[in-house]
Amino acid sequence: MEHAKLNGRLRRRGSLVTCAVGLFVAGTIATLAPTAAGAGPTRETGAVGSANGFAAVSAWGQDGTTGGAGGPTVTVDTADGFLAAIARPGPLIIRVDGVIDLPGPMHDVTSDKTIIGLGTDAGLTGGGLNIGLPVDNAITEPPADAVHNVIVQNLTFDDWADDAINVQMFSHHVWIDHNTFVSGFDGAADVKRGSSYVTVSWNHSTHGKNMLVGHNPDNGAQDIGRLKVTYHHNFFDRTVERNPWVRFGDPAHVYNNYYVNSSKYGVRSSSDAGILAEGNYFQGVARPFQLDVVGTQPGNLVSRKNCFADSGTPLTRGTVAKIPYRYHLQPCKAVPAIVTAGAGAGKL
Numbered sequence: 001m002e003h004a005k006l007n008g009r010l011r012r013r014g015s016l017v018t019c020a021v022g023l024f025v026a027g028t029i030a031t032l033a034p035t036a037a038g039a040g041p042t043r044e045t046g047a048v049g050s051a052n053g054f055a056a057v058s059a060w061g062q063d064g065t066t067g068g069a070g071g072p073t074v075t076v077d078t079a080d081g082f083l084a085a086i087a088r089p090g091p092l093i094i095r096v097d098g099v100i101d102l103p104g105p106m107h108d109v110t111s112d113k114t115i116i117g118l119g120t121d122a123g124l125t126g127g128g129l130n131i132g133l134p135v136d137n138a139i140t141e142p143p144a145d146a147v148h149n150v151i152v153q154n155l156t157f158d159d160w161a162d163d164a165i166n167v168q169m170f171s172h173h174v175w176i177d178h179n180t181f182v183s184g185f186d187g188a189a190d191v192k193r194g195s196s197y198v199t200v201s202w203n204h205s206t207h208g209k210n211m212l213v214g215h216n217p218d219n220g221a222q223d224i225g226r227l228k229v230t231y232h233h234n235f236f237d238r239t240v241e242r243n244p245w246v247r248f249g250d251p252a253h254v255y256n257n258y259y260v261n262s263s264k265y266g267v268r269s270s271s272d273a274g275i276l277a278e279g280n281y282f283q284g285v286a287r288p289f290q291l292d293v294v295g296t297q298p299g300n301l302v303s304r305k306n307c308f309a310d311s312g313t314p315l316t317r318g319t320v321a322k323i324p325y326r327y328h329l330q331p332c333k334a335v336p337a338i339v340t341a342g343a344g345a346g347k348l
Contacts, residue, residue, distance in 0.1 A: 044069045046093030046114040047151045048348040051175040053230025053253065055199035057325055060142055062197070065173040067114030067151035068093035075118070076100070083107055086115065086129070096155060102127030104161025105185075114151040120346030123156030124164075128184070132168035135193065140221045142170040142194065153177045156345045160184030164207075170194040170226070180345040181205040187212050187242070191229050194222035199230040200244075204344030208240035214247030217271045223248035224272075232256050232327075235343040240264050246299070250274030251321040256330050258339040259283065265290040269299025274320035278304040281335040282311040289315050307332035 041048050044066065050056070051065040058064060071091025076082045079102050085094045091112040098118075104127045109115070117123065132147050148171060157164040157179060163186050167174050172195060181188035181203065188207045191198050192215040200211065211231070214223050227249030234257045236243040243259060245268040246252045254277045259266045261284040269275045270292035282288045288311050291299050300318030308314060330338065341347070 041116065045151065046073060046095070047116055047153050047175075048178070051151070051177070051199050052327065053199035053201065053232060053325065054197045054228045055173055055175040055230070057197055057228075059197055060146075060148070060172050062148055062173045065149055065151060065175045065197075065199075067091075067149060067175070068112055069114075071112065079103065082124075086110065086113060096122045096124070099123045099125060099156070101125050104128075106130040106162050106166060108132075109147065109150055111147050112149045115153070115155070116151070117154035117156070117345060121156075122154065123158065123180075123345065125157075125159045126161060128157070128160040128163045129165045130163075130168070131166065131174055132171040132193070132195065135169060137222075139169070140194075142172070146170040146172060148172045148174075151175045151177070152179065154179065154345050154348055156180040156182065157188070158182040158184065160186075163187045163190050165189040167191045167195045167198060168193040170196075170222075172197045174198045176200045176203065178202045178343070178345060178348055179204075181207045181210075183207050190215070191227060192223075193219065194226045196226040196228045198228070199232075200234065201230070202233045202339075202343045202347075204235040204237060205239055205243075206237050210236065210239045210242040211244040212242050213244050213249050213252060214271065214273070217247060220248060220271075227252070227273075229253070230255075233339055233343060234258070235339045236260070236262060236266070238262070241268070243267060245270070246273040246275055247271035248273055250300070251276055251323055253323055253327075255279045255327070256332075256335055256339070257281075258335050258343075259285050259288070261285065267301065268292065269301040269317075271299060272297035273299045274318070275299070275301045276304070276320045276323060277301060277306060279306065279329045279332045279335065281307045281309070281332050281339075283309045283336070285311045287312050291315050291317050305329070305332055307335070 241264040265287040
């Protein structure tokens with residue numbers, strides 16, 4: 001399959017835009033501005049800006065997501081150097097210089113890491129990042145050694161052999177920000193097996209099976225009460241599905257994202273998940289929301305202040321847990337211009 005080339009802007013076609021207001025779910029909306037473009041990395045974390053959403057919530061013994069703060073900085077431009085850096089114990093800021101071709105499929109990232117691409121052309125091909133301990137179904141509570149406090153920013157991922165980024169086994173406080181996902185084998189950024197306090201922001205994806213939360217309707221023992229993820233200001237550009245698809249997570253917060261021609265659906269809720277979708281813009285999406293009965297409970301989804309242009313009727317169901325943090329919700333009509341200008345690698 002030939003995949004579309006990435007570009008910074010999308011020409012808007014004339015169309016009727018409707019803005020839908022659904023059931024209100026209590027959260028706290030404050031005037032907190034999104035990460036500004038054009039800023040430089042902070043000395044503390046090595047990343048540009050700071051995490052918001054669930055990655056900024058103090059929980060599980062971790063106060064927000066600071067990555068490699070307090071550790072040294074290394075610059076890598078080879079696969080060997082990169083793999084040694086992400087496996088190194090302790091805080092570390094890892095700067096990726098250019099495109100690194102990794103062996104497949106997945107490579108473990110240890111706790112307290114900032115992985116940031118330099119400039120506009122840094123990236124990873126071939127292999128993906130595994131943020132999490134090995135799979136163990138017998139573990140049903142967060143272990144003390146769960147991987148945590150990881151930032152991945154300003155990288156282009158392409159031709160990955162499994163997932164581009166996989167967050168699993170109760171990993172927590174992970175911020176995936178300003179990356180570009182071109183195309184690969186499986187998920188672009190999946191969150192599963194009890195992981196939580198994750199924010200996925202300002203990314204640009206043209207990949208088909210995009211972002212999954214919760215991998216199996218039979219995995220409630222690990223997932224119920226966890227899988228708390230925020231998605232904001234992402235550009236889902238002609239993706240097929242999973243933008244995201246959420247099982248069990250409640251609340252999952254999906255706001256100010258831009259959806260263009262998602263061929264199967266935009267957002268999907270199943271297995272007793274609870275999604276608050278607000279301030280998003282759907283362009284040419286026949287099924288903006290998909291609700292399933294998978295497992296023992298249907299998925300719930302609340303829609304608030306979304307825009308639908310040349311798109312199908314949005315389906316909603318039930319209620320969603322309260323959003324526990326403050327955030328700045330921008331008008332859905334402003335989302336296409338804001339997101340296409342700022343989402344993806346090279347746009348910090």
